[in-house]
Amino acid sequence: MCARCRRTTDEPVLVHEVHAATGPGFNVYACPECAEHYPPMTDVLELLDSAARRRAHTGGPLTEPIPCSSTNPPCACPRCTARL
Template identity: 65%
Template sequence: MSHDRSPELPPPVRMCVRCERITDDPVVVHEVHSASGPGWNVYACRGCASHFPPPADVFDLLPGD
């Protein structure tokens, strides 16, 4: 008899880039891309997230035909 005893993952905890408070409900407000390695995300708390424009889709930045 087997039981699924997978541990629950802890909530994501990040620091808000605007108010610098720790939040357990982070919102991605920017994606930093890097040509020399993996990029990273920039987070804000829910209260500060509305002060940032939506993240750009990198495919929208490519020149069109």
């Protein structure tokens, strides 16, 4: 069944993969006519690979650290204690 128009199709096109942290994910399909309205799928492995290359290039963390606040107090790790 097409995720966009809800009609059944004999030629489903994979338009999205939903990953789940606590169990199996699922695939989202569309008919060929509706599939062109979806953006291209992102390859998760490419994202991880580009993040690893960026980290190796800059030598820094993948993301900026979360600022410490009353709702996000610092922990005792060296990264947080260095920011205090």
